[in-house]
Amino acid sequence: MITTLHTEWTVADICQGFVYNEYEGKGLFGLSGKLVIQPEYQRNYIYADGKKDVAVVQSLLNEYPLGLIYFVKVSEDKYEVLDGQQRITSFGRFVTGKFAIPGANGVPQYFSGLAEDLRERILSAKLTIYVCEGEESEIKAWFKTINIAGVPLNEQELSNAIHSGPFVTKAKEEFSNSQNANVQKWSAYIAGDVLRQDFLRTALKWVSRGDIDGYMSRHRYDDNINELRAYFSSVIDWISSIFEETSKYMRGLEWGELYEKYHRQAYDSKAVSQKVRELMVDEAVNDYKGVYEYVLGGCQDTRLLNIRLFDDRTKKRVYLKQTEQAKAKRISNCPLCVMADGADKSRIWKEGEMDADHVSAWSRGGATDEANCQMLCKTHNRVKGNR
Ligand SMILES: [Zn+2]
Secondary structure: OOOEOOOOHHHHHHOOOEEOOOOOOOEEEEEEOOEEEOOOOOOOOOOOOHHHHHHHHHHHHOOOOOOOEEEEEEEOOOEEEEOOHHHHHHHHHHHHHHOOOEEEHHHHHHHHHOHHHHHHHOOOOEEEEEEEEEEHHHHHHHHHHHHOOOOOOOOHHHHHHOOOHHHHHHHHHHHHHOOOOEEEEEHHOOOOOOHHHHHHHHHHHHHHOOOOOHHHHHOOOOOOOHHHHHHHHHHHHHHHHHHOOOOOHOOOOHHHHHHHHOOOOOHHHHHHHHHHHHHOOOOOOOHHHHHHHHHHOOOHHHHHHOOOOOOOHHHHHHHHHHHHHHEEEEEEEEHHHHHOOOOOOOOOHHHHEEEEOOOOOOOHOOOOHHHHHHEEHHHHHHHHHOO
């Protein structure tokens, strides 16, 4: 790989013919058409938050260096941005009037409204640009190792770079496009940021059963994403057909795994949704995220709900009462030890050797109160298990 340092290009040069695609949220071209700002392996523009993009402009106004920028030379007089796309898109958008910076007294200032010397200061700022020439694989391997100023690439952005090709391009159009009308619906079930590839990653994780890079590698040169799209829709449709309501606790659950495990079972969505509503207001339930799997599994595994346990005062009172009665009858203070009729049938356990148990299981309507609490020795409590 050969690198050549360029210090002669200015912000004005790069902004010649700057095109920003509002729909896809990316800067496309600059340098009089000679520069591709967002090659397919690049991430979406994520600086448009009123902070990072403003910081880029402020740096130029303060005459601070913007840091190193890397271009790849793809042919004679044609370049792609390897690193620096966020910074270039920020000043390109500012110079073309796409956003304002906060001026004195908080009045928004667009580029066209700046004093002439300030406009000139921005346009004449010289950039430090390395132009790299080499094999695609060589450049991408290097791209993986350089740390992008500010926001490092996340896992999926790296995977997109490594497996770049028609499949990634199509997959990003569908799953990392904030203008896609379905994103709203999907975000009820999927956590994260569509522009940072969290939805794409989820879709790939589901269809690949977790082998994301393997899947991307096998499908790298596919000219369609039919399987990815179909599987993803099946999961989403399955969730929305079973659960009538959405809640914030649904977001980011392992829906792909739940789908694989339960989608062959029939559910009555009315009854399921009713059960979810009840559990969501049940004071004994501590883990609302576990409610969905608990219900899908037929309300068996109460561990998923992290059921609230008896408090220490209740346990102490029950322990003292139980132990006093046991001593009077010369039997064990663990009722199950008495029933087992073994060596421990008259053993008095210490408080620390016992655990609280629901006499009538919580899952069958038993309350978490003193009247429904009994102390069992640790062995028997573990054997009885269910709450
Ligand atoms: Zn016992």
